[in-house]
Amino acid sequence: MSEEGATVEVAVVVNGTPRTVAVEPRKLLVQLLRDDLGLTGTHIGCDTSQCGACTVHVDGQAVKSCAVLAVQVDGSAVTTIEGIGSEGALHPLQDAFWTNHGLQCGFCTPGMIMCAADLLARDPDPDEPTVRHAIEGNVCRCTGYHNIVRSVMAAAAAMRDAEAGTSQPTATAQPSAS
Amino acid sequence: MTLAANPLDTLGQPLKRKEDPRFITGTGRYLDDITLPGMTHLVVLRSPYAHARIRSINTSVAKTMPGVVAVYTGADTAEVNPLPCAWAAGGVENHLDTPRILTPDVARWTGDAVAAVVAETRAQAVDAAAAIDVDYEPLPVVVNAEEALKPGAPQLHENAPSNIEAQWSCGDAAGTAQAIGSAEVVVRQRIVNQRLIPNPMETRGSIGSFDAGTGEYTVWMTSQAPHVMRLLITAFVLGIPEHKMRCISPDVGGGFGSKIFLYHDMPLVAWISKQLGRPVKFVETRSENYQATTHGRDHITDIEVAGSRDGVITGLRVKTIANMGAYLSTIAPGIPTTLYGRLLSGAYRFPNIFCEVTNVYTNTAMVDAYRGAGRPEATYVVERAIDLFADEIGMDPAEVRRRNFIPPDAFPYDPKVLTGPTGLTLKYDSGNYAPALDRALEMAGYADQATAKAEAASRGKLLGFGLSSYIEICGVAPSKWIGLPGEGWGAGLWESANIRVHLTGKVVVTTGSQNHGQGHETTMAQIVGARLGIPVEDVLVEHSDTSGTPFGYGTYGSRSGAVGGIAAYNAAEKVRDKAKRLAAHMLEANPEDMEYDDGTAFVRGSPDRAKTIAEIALAASVGYDLPAGMEPFLDETAYYDPPNCTYPFGTHVAMVEVDRETGHVDLVRYIGVDDVGKKINPLVVDGQLHGGIAQGVGQALWEGAVYDDSGQLLSGTMMDYALPRASRLPSFELDETVTPSPVNPLGIKGAGEAGTIGSAAAVVNAVVDALSDFGIRHIDMPLTDQTVWRAMRVAEAGGAGGDVRGAAEGRA
Numbered sequence: 004m005s006e007e008g009a010t011v012e013v014a015v016v017v018n019g020t021p022r023t024v025a026v027e028p029r030k031l032l033v034q035l036l037r038d039d040l041g042l043t044g045t046h047i048g049c050d051t052s053q054c055g056a057c058t059v060h061v062d063g064q065a066v067k068s069c070a071v072l073a074v075q076v077d078g079s080a081v082t083t084i085e086g087i088g089s090e091g092a093l094h095p096l097q098d099a100f101w102t103n104h105g106l107q108c109g110f111c112t113p114g115m116i117m118c119a120a121d122l123l124a125r126d127p128d129p130d131e132p133t134v135r136h137a138i139e140g141n142v143c144r145c146t147g148y149h150n151i152v153r154s155v156m157a158a159a160a161a162m163r164d165a166e167a168g169t170s171q172p173t174a175t176a177q178p179s180a181s
Numbered sequence: 182m183t184l185a186a187n188p189l190d191t192l193g194q195p196l197k198r199k200e201d202p203r204f205i206t207g208t209g210r211y212l213d214d215i216t217l218p219g220m221t222h223l224v225v226l227r228s229p230y231a232h233a234r235i236r237s238i239n240t241s242v243a244k245t246m247p248g249v250v251a252v253y254t255g256a257d258t259a260e261v262n263p264l265p266c267a268w269a270a271g272g273v274e275n276h277l278d279t280p281r282i283l284t285p286d287v288a289r290w291t292g293d294a295v296a297a298v299v300a301e302t303r304a305q306a307v308d309a310a311a312a313i314d315v316d317y318e319p320l321p322v323v324v325n326a327e328e329a330l331k332p333g334a335p336q337l338h339e340n341a342p343s344n345i346e347a348q349w350s351c352g353d354a355a356g357t358a359q360a361i362g363s364a365e366v367v368v369r370q371r372i373v374n375q376r377l378i379p380n381p382m383e384t385r386g387s388i389g390s391f392d393a394g395t396g397e398y399t400v401w402m403t404s405q406a407p408h409v410m411r412l413l414i415t416a417f418v419l420g421i422p423e424h425k426m427r428c429i430s431p432d433v434g435g436g437f438g439s440k441i442f443l444y445h446d447m448p449l450v451a452w453i454s455k456q457l458g459r460p461v462k463f464v465e466t467r468s469e470n471y472q473a474t475t476h477g478r479d480h481i482t483d484i485e486v487a488g489s490r491d492g493v494i495t496g497l498r499v500k501t502i503a504n505m506g507a508y509l510s511t512i513a514p515g516i517p518t519t520l521y522g523r524l525l526s527g528a529y530r531f532p533n534i535f536c537e538v539t540n541v542y543t544n545t546a547m548v549d550a551y552r553g554a555g556r557p558e559a560t561y562v563v564e565r566a567i568d569l570f571a572d573e574i575g576m577d578p579a580e581v582r583r584r585n586f587i588p589p590d591a592f593p594y595d596p597k598v599l600t601g602p603t604g605l606t607l608k609y610d611s612g613n614y615a616p617a618l619d620r621a622l623e624m625a626g627y628a629d630q631a632t633a634k635a636e637a638a639s640r641g642k643l644l645g646f647g648l649s650s651y652i653e654i655c656g657v658a659p660s661k662w663i664g665l666p667g668e669g670w671g672a673g674l675w676e677s678a679n680i681r682v683h684l685t686g687k688v689v690v691t692t693g694s695q696n697h698g699q700g701h702e703t704t705m706a707q708i709v710g711a712r713l714g715i716p717v718e719d720v721l722v723e724h725s726d727t728s729g730t731p732f733g734y735g736t737y738g739s740r741s742g743a744v745g746g747i748a749a750y751n752a753a754e755k756v757r758d759k760a761k762r763l764a765a766h767m768l769e770a771n772p773e774d775m776e777y778d779d780g781t782a783f784v785r786g787s788p789d790r791a792k793t794i795a796e797i798a799l800a801a802s803v804g805y806d807l808p809a810g811m812e813p814f815l816d817e818t819a820y821y822d823p824p825n826c827t828y829p830f831g832t833h834v835a836m837v838e839v840d841r842e843t844g845h846v847d848l849v850r851y852i853g854v855d856d857v858g859k860k861i862n863p864l865v866v867d868g869q870l871h872g873g874i875a876q877g878v879g880q881a882l883w884e885g886a887v888y889d890d891s892g893q894l895l896s897g898t899m900m901d902y903a904l905p906r907a908s909r910l911p912s913f914e915l916d917e918t919v920t921p922s923p924v925n926p927l928g929i930k931g932a933g934e935a936g937t938i939g940s941a942a943a944v945v946n947a948v949v950d951a952l953s954d955f956g957i958r959h960i961d962m963p964l965t966d967q968t969v970w971r972a973m974r975v976a977e978a979g980g981a982g983g984d985v986r987g988a989a990e991g992r993a
């Protein structure tokens with residue numbers, strides 16, 4: 004149990020915006036994001052760091068934000084699902100998840116996308132086993148992973164195409180119902 | 182991808198989902214994302230003992246802890262009624278025992294709620310809960326349902342002698358005994374269907390808020406059935422008028438059955454919010470979800486299958502002990518009875534079936550519906566029985582299936598066991614089972630399996646093929662069949678929809694169904710949009726709020742398409758009718774001569790005499806010039822009670838490689854040929870199938886909720902409960918046949934549970950096939966490396982081939 008009332012100041016850049024927050028030393032990064040900054044796109048799916056629903060990027064690397072203390076990100080840059088794209092300016096992964104039905108209830112989706120973004124930053128052309136291995140720390144109970152894997156592969160292809168300047172960074176076109 | 186010639190006719194099109202933009206951008210709004218002004222936080226203290234008398238509870242220290250607002254125990258909530266059980270097993274005596282919102286005297290499982298702590302922050306409430314001192318007197322514990330039936334076993338409830346909740350049967354006892362007695366071949370096997378934890382990725386939670394000014398409650402909940410929850414909380418638990426409460430399910434992160442039910446926290450947060458005059462939020466931790474939210478399955482079954490050496494099965498007798506847990510969850514008694522026994526004919530023309538089920542209380546978490554709910558257990562029995570029988574007579578299991586299939590000309594087919602206490606007979610609606618089997622075998626290369634097996638053997642692997650030709654009962658259910666006089670369900674099971682076409686021609690659909698991942702916001706819009714000829718983007722589907730949606734029973738039992746979707750279809754028909762009548766008035770035509778197509782009402786034979794739906798909606802909305810007796814506005818509601826369930830089917834083939842040395846099972850290919858009738862949106866349907874398959878594979882290979890003899894949950898965290906992960910699954914290979922259902926005008930059958938129902942048996946059959954050289958004929962799930970390794974070593978040492986018990990993976 005922490006000493007009641009004792010707080011520590013944390014200075015962190017979140018989705019490009021500098022923030023300073025006073026936190027209890029025991030506070031987790033995921034709680035800082037959700038409770039103090041209102042960034043509820045980062046989810047909590049477990050209490051043993053098994054599910055990956057809380058995945059965010061700290062200084063460009065995917066981490067499970069339930070396994071990081073808020074005080075540990077002092078001086079760091081954190082990116083959450085809210086920071087990688089938005090409606091109208093979707094990240095290729097967001098677009099690919101939508102196009103390929105890579106989500107059902109959507110609860111695992113932000114963590115999945117953040118995890119996959121980390122993979123694609125390291126390996127722009129992963130094969131299917133590589134994708135499956137990369138996301139094995141993220142649990143999805145709805146999709147059986149089939150369409151998540153398709154989504155990540157499609158996003159990788161779209162990002163490679165965009166990099167090569169051959170086309171827009173969008174996944175295969177499908178009729179939109181939105 | 183082919184697009185329909187008419188872009189408005191989106192039925193059957195793989196549209197991207199309308200609900201997705203908020204989920205992919207992190208702007209969905211799940212229960213724990215909601216913060217109300219002045220909100221407090223509830224943490225529940227749960228019994229560490231599986232069975233114990235509570236001698237005393239000392240909350241004095243906890244009450245003085247920082248931030249603590251209130252602490253409650255069972256003594257404080259003694260006036261509050263127990264939770265209701267809404268489904269007693271039909272036609273037999275039931276001994277109903279249900280939980281209290283806080284248990285007052287005896288804890289009966291390790292999740293039983295003993296005290297409630299409310300504080301300014303969740304962390305403060307956790308700290309204070311740890312400071313509550315409870316004096317427990319431990320009582321004897323029983324966790325295994327078969328043990329609980331034995332003389333001298335610990336008794337859980339006074340009104341349930343021998344811990345028996347109900348004894349139920351279906352089918353023909355005498356005929357089946359006769360068939361077994363006179364058969365050429367009889368195969369007997371004990372089959373355990375292990376206990377599972379549903380694991381929606383969002384845990385459960387609830388928020389209560391009481392408005393002293395209006396005397397009204399609002400309860401947010403992670404529920405698959407908010408209308409039903411309102412009814413149960415108000416009328417049955419708290420004793421307040423139903424209309425004084427509003428229940429809202431915000432975005433819900435999966436349910437798989439576990440979020441259908443009423444849990445103690447839902448009335449508790451409402452009750453506390455009134456006590457305190459402040460809102461209060463409860464959200465489970467994952468470990469708490471494992472402990473205290475319902476589990477699924479947990480059957481011990483003895484089967485006898487009888488037939489002749491030419492492959493014809495003449496009788497199936499099934500005796501099942503179903504573990505209900507410590508109390509009855511909301512619809513628990515109906516799962517191992519109606520939803521299990523009545524499916525035991527599977528896809529086959531078994532002339533004699535008899536099923537006896539004993540529902541038993543134990544000191545474990547409550548067991549209720551989990552994806553498929555009774556039907557996967559039944560399918561597992563039937564599909565294992567077929568393979569055991571095929572093995573005994575030395576016939577290809579595919580051929581045994583083919584010889585016993587209900588032939589296509591026998592539909593509608595009466596499997597006898599679907600006829601309940603009222604004598605009301607339901608029949609399988611439509612089916613043609615052999616083509617799905619043939620296609621699945623072709624995709625798997627089944628005819629040339631010897632070559633594939635030899636190739637695998639050259640790598641030290643044992644290749645096995647496993648089949649499962651499942652059927653499912655979807656679109657539950659005709660109210661008079663399933664209701665109190667029949668199967669014992671304490672209500673109806675119709676569904677509702679309302680359509681309002683606004684002045685601008687934009688449409689709002691409200692439904693009593695509840696979306697928690699299935700895509701209602703898209704598929705309902707496709708149905709309504711296609712029928713009214715309005716673009717899908719102009720149709721908004723609202724759901725899951727008792728204020729503003731018509732009463733409905735919610736989403737489960739693969740019913741949102743085949744029941745909820747048809748309610749939407751019927752409401753659209755009413756709108757079309759009214760639109761035609763109004764257009765006739767506007768065109769000075771005879772209403773009898775009007776047609777409606779592509780968003781236009783026109784005079785038959787003169788398509789230029791027409792009014793668009795936007796023109797009609799405007800005329801209806803302003804109401805300046807309506808036909809005599811017509812009310813203004815295009816606003817129609819439909820309540821649809823299905824005349825029958827629907828019966829999707831298919832054949833799945835699992836191909837596994839077993840490592841001879843380690844017992845490791847690798848699922849190398851998974852093929853599914855499903856017939857779910859027509860599809861509203863194939864993208865969504867395939868997604869349902871994928872997820873269902875993964876859950877069935879998880880049961881077959883890895884998952885299991887394990888209690889030790891003292892009632893401690895050993896698989897108590899996500900570290901100890903082995904969920905399917907991406908790296909251990911292949912991509913699934915799906916194809917389809919399409920046999921439209923004659924039950925409803927869309928010809929749809931439902932797909933939410935099909936994958937789970939078919940897959941566990943396919944995988945187990947494949948592993949047993951791979952191990953055929955060892956003479957192993959059955960292994961109980963989950964087929965972990967250790968379990969399979971042990972089975973091979975026991976067989977090599979000359980042990981019996983049957984009855985190897987599975988051990989869930991996380992428990993090394």
Ligand code: FES
Pocket residue numbers: 046047048049050051052053054055056057058067068069070
């Ligand atoms: S919440 Fe599950 S890994 Fe962080």
Ligand code: FES
Pocket residue numbers: 105106107108109110111112142143144145146382434435698
């Ligand atoms: S979409 Fe529901 S958990 Fe992944």
